[in-house]
Amino acid sequence: MDSIASGAEADISRGEFLGRRAVFKVRRPKGYRDPDLDRRIRSQRTRAEARLLREARSAGIRTPVIYSVDLPKAEIIMEDVGGETIKARLHAHPEEADEICAKVGSTLARLHNARISHGDLTTSNMVMLPDGRMCFIDFSMGTSLATTEDMGTDVRLLERAFSSAHPGLEGAYQRIVDAYRAEKNDAEAVLGKVQEIKNRGRYT
Ligand SMILES: Nc1ncnc2c1ncn2[C@@H]1O[C@H](COP(=O)(O)OP(=O)(O)O)[C@@H](O)[C@H]1O
Ligand SMILES: [Mg+2]
Numbered sequence: 001m002d003s004i005a006s007g008a009e010a011d012i013s014r015g016e017f018l019g020r021r022a023v024f025k026v027r028r029p030k031g032y033r034d035p036d037l038d039r040r041i042r043s044q045r046t047r048a049e050a051r052l053l054r055e056a057r058s059a060g061i062r063t064p065v066i067y068s069v070d071l072p073k074a075e076i077i078m079e080d081v082g083g084e085t086i087k088a089r090l091h092a093h094p095e096e097a098d099e100i101c102a103k104v105g106s107t108l109a110r111l112h113n114a115r116i117s118h119g120d121l122t123t124s125n126m127v128m129l130p131d132g133r134m135c136f137i138d139f140s141m142g143t144s145l146a147t148t149e150d151m152g153t154d155v156r157l158l159e160r161a162f163s164s165a166h167p168g169l170e171g172a173y174q175r176i177v178d179a180y181r182a183e184k185n186d187a188e189a190v191l192g193k194v195q196e197i198k199n200r201g202r203y204t
Contacts, residue, residue, distance in 0.1 A: 009045070009140075017067045017077050025049075027074035042074035045140045050076055052116065052139035059114030061107060062135040081135050087123035090166055097172040103134045105179025108154060111136065113185055117146035121157045123165055152193030155180065159194070 001015035119141025
């Protein structure tokens with residue numbers, strides 16, 4: 001197995017599962033937490049992530065197919081979707097930014113139309129597939145009964161991502177908003193919320 005990433009919570013590696021290329025995501029124990037509590041948190045987040053990956057998929061959003069979930073181990077084995085993160089893609093091909101951002105905006109709008117929020121929408125949690133489709137991953141902070149506030153937070157996170165991780169592409173954020181507006185039901189409520197969230201940050 002090849003390790004791909006070690007994030008704050010999970011170890012990600014690539015391998016095979018029943019002959020298919022798979023990604024193994026295992027939430028590591030956190031030594032500073034009470035062991036029982038730690039097990040519960042890890043298994044609950046694993047379950048939440050698997051459930052949202054499936055729900056988003058049912059709503060027509062491309063997400064990895066889940067092969068196996070082991071709650072005591074806090075492990076999800078899923079389809080390796082291939083491709084590259086939007087973050088890597090934008091760095092390698094900044095000229096594609098407008099096109100990529102339009103896809104990000106319309107995909108997010110479809111997710112939100114299904115009342116699902118992502119919760120951690122960074123350019124590392126979106127993958128551009130070899131066929132050009134957009135795939136969302138890493139749903140553990142999401143919710144399936146998303147409020148306008150939850151959705152506004154998703155959009156705001158993207159705006160921040162484009163002002164920090166992708167300087168020089170600030171203009172591309174507007175493409176996300178345009179595409180979002182075109183696809184999302186009652187987009188103005190969410191975009192109004194984004195403004196409100198920004199103002200809150202400014203005055204507190
Ligand atoms: N199903 C998958 N197929 C291909 N690559 C993946 C898959 N899941 C994760 N990755 C890669 O591993 C990285 C980390 O996975 P992620 O689920 O976002 O974990 P973390 O919670 O640590 O951020 C992603 O940014 C992506 O590059
Ligand atoms: Mg991630």
